[in-house]
Structure formats: C-alpha cells, structure tokens
Amino acid sequence: MTDKLTFFSEADNPEMIAAFHKAQETFKYFWRELSWEFRRIVPALDLACVKVAFMENVSYQAAPIVEHMWINDVEFDGYVISGTLANDPNELSNVKNGDFVEVPLNQISDWLFTSGGKTYGGFTIQVLRAGMDEEERIGHDQAWGLDFGDYNDVSVVYEQKEHPENLMEHPMSINMKDKLAAFIGEHPAELSKQDQSGYTILHREIVAGNKSSVEVLLQLGADKNIKTGKGNSALDLAKQVGWEEIIPMFEN
Template identity: 45%
Template sequence: MSEDKIVMFEGASPAMQAAAEQARKTFKYFWRELSWEYRRIIPGLGLAAVKVAFPTGSDGEGPEVEHMWINEIRFDGDTISGVLLNNPQWFDSIAAGDPVTVPLAEIGDWMYTINGKVYGGYSIDVMRSDMSKTERDEHDQAWGLDFGKPGEVMIVPAPTQEKQGFLSGLFGKKEAAIIVSTEDLPEHPMSENMAEKMDQGLQDEPSFTRSLDEDGWTLLQRDALAGNLSPVTLLVKHGADVSAVNPKGETALDLARKMGWPRIVAFLEKKLH
C-alpha cells in the first residue's frame, strides 16, 4: 500500500471523535482476530493496522497532529506496540519502519481485511459518508478494498452457516450476523473449530498450561485477554492456574474483565469460587 493511501489528516469533529471512541470500544475484536492470525500457519488477513495521531510540533504552518497507521501489532491490555507503516509528511522525528508504542486510550481507529473486505475503519467511514458516490468509488479504488456501505462498519465477518460447536452445549445457539457494535459478539470460529485439536494437544502435553512466554504470560492469560473462550475452558480443564498473575500482577480474570469478555469472566469467576 502506497503512502498516500494510508496517511490521513482530519479535524477533531464530533463525528471523528465519536468514531475514535467507537474504535477504542471495539478494539478487543481487532485483537481477538489478531490473536488467531498469529496462530495461523497460512496468514488469513491482508492488512491489520491501528491508527495513531502523532503530534507534529507545528508552529501553525501545518496540522497539529498527523494520523498514520501502524502494523505488526502487539497488545498487553493497556499498551499497543507496532511499526509505523509510512513516512510522516509534517515532521521527521520518526520514519516508516520505526517502532511505535501508545496507550490503547490514544488510538484513533483500527482495521483489518479479509479477502479485500474491510472490518473496522470507523474514521474512514466518516470520511466516506461525506463523499459523493463518485468520490467514494475513487477512494475505494485507490485503496483496492471493499469498505461496504457508508454508515455501516463491520466488526467481524458474519458466520457463513449455523453449526454445532464445542461451546454450543454451554451457551446455546449462535447469535446472528454482525454489522455494528455490540458488547459480546459470537465466539470466533477458530476458537470452536480448533477445540478438539487443542483438547488433544493439552491432554498429550499438559505442561503447556503452566508454561510462560517470553513476556512472562501464561496461555490462559493471553486467551483471556483476547476473548477466546474455548481455549480458556480447555486450558483450565487441563490444569491451568486460574490464580496465576502476569508481570503486571493481573490474573486471567482481571484481563477478561478489563477487556469486557462477559462469558470468560463468568466462567473464571465460577472457577475461583
């Protein structure tokens, strides 16, 4: 993607402020998708990026902030880290390829693509909604992506079929297709589809439930943060320590509460009482 397609300058209009707020509120679904992308052998996402407003230090000659996208995203529940996708036009303290770290509370947008279809992109939707149809078509053609109808922001792909999965006995029938924000969308398809394989893997190697990654996190903490209920239930089933804390002193339950995953919160609360 060329630089002119990913640099955006926009004012702090009420619509843009609302878009940024909605992006932060739904960021957990972006991170849930990335948590599965990082497990895939064959990548499933075309683009996964977060937008950040960088102060330019302007003396009135240009914009106060420059909005740019970062990818290679990592997240610890509070802070987002990534790599800048393009070179700034209004300041030179950072450049494309530089590492970037910002609090979740300061991001302005997120988006990922699957087969050219865009999910997220709240600020882009605001701009597209203000365009004529011709301008919108030219914009979408420049990106080479399908942004959908203006005014409708997709968060996750709609389920293609109804199926009985690992969690169906616990939580009943799957919810309907999703377009706009909701507090607790259906379980990620991979969370259910990989349950049998994961169950067998943990049965063969239960030590995985107690292992720590390079940052000192357990698998249970990572999946609780990402909202992956099936892995959480299986890890606990095979001996994961629900009371274990990460280097910040947070348990899996703390992380699930922070991100707002009610089904995981309910499950872990039962295990702790």
C-alpha cells in the same frame, strides 16, 4: 520502545471523535481475529493495521501538529498496543516510517483488517467516505484497492449479519477445542509455562477472547491465579479487554 514519543489527540469533528471511541471499544475483535491469523497455515487476512495519533509541539505555532497514521505488525498484551509505523508523516519530524510504536488502548483512533476484499473496522475511513459524493467514494476505494461498502454499515467480525454469534466467540475457538485439549494432554507443562512477559497460554487466550479455549484450559487445570510480569491476573485481563462472556468464569 524507541525514543520517538507518541501522543493522542482528539479532533474537533464530533463524528470523528465518535469513530475514535468506536474503534477503541471494538479493538478486541481486531485482536481476536489477528490472534487466529498468527496460527493459520494459510493466511486469511490481506491487511491488518491500527491507526494512532502522533503529536509534536513546535515553536512556530501554538497548537501541536497532529497526524493520524497507520501501524502494522501489531501486538497486544491487553493493555498496550505495539507495532511499526507504516508511512512517513507529512509534517511531523519526531517519527518516521519503520519506527517501533507503543501506545495504550485508549490512544488508538482506528483499526482495519481485510479479507477477500471485504473490510472490517475502518470507522474513521467511513466518516470520511460519508462526506464524499459517489464519484469521490469510488475513487477513494480504488486508491485503496478495496470496496469499503456502505459507510453506514461497519462490520467488526466475519459474517456478522449471517452469524451474529460470531460476535460472542470466534468460530475457530469452538472448532479447535479438541485439538487444544489434545495438545495440552501431550504437553501438560504448557499450562504453567510463562513467556518473557509472564503470560501463560491462559492469559493469551483470555486477551484474545477465546471462551471455548479458556474453558478447556481451566478444565485441564490451568492456574487462574498466576499473574503476568506486571501483576495482572486472568480476571484483570478479561475485565481490561472487555470480554463479558469470560469474566464470570473467574468471578465465581
């Protein structure tokens, strides 16, 4: 992490505060999609970014300066979100475009990914759009180059209305079960291999919420008691991120 400090601050607008909380509650879907994007040969996402609030105390005013700005190149370990600041601030002097940023999950204010022109997330954006007239919304969407659709209807996963089961699990997790089993069969050492942060493949699949992948790994002998470098177990990660369908697999 750079020496640039990051802070979180909630606005006074109750609709915006609700949007912040909704973004935090649903961030797991953003990360699940991005985790699969990293594995795709042909990218499916046009944009994937997270909004973070930055704050700076200044001597010439009582209240700190707060700016909400987007980061990209996002990573997530179940507790901490990291990425690169994607723009220069208007007023802040303690951060700049290109800075590396690390914040806990409860310090994000929004997330957004797009595919084929359709947007997912963007809760704070929709609050702003709700306060615009139709002409302003059209201009706003044209500036982004995206169609944000109905500000009262925010999707968090692909084909959410047509396939509500996609909220429970990503289709690719189900479709890739056999290939995952075959891969582990050929490379059994991958089950216990830990990265520099102490994460195994089981830990990573849990953070991404891939139930079918987790089932395969456990069936093939993955040790659910291995802890990360920070001492977090598989169950700890499932609870922290909030994957309710995975938690019982480790509590029983």
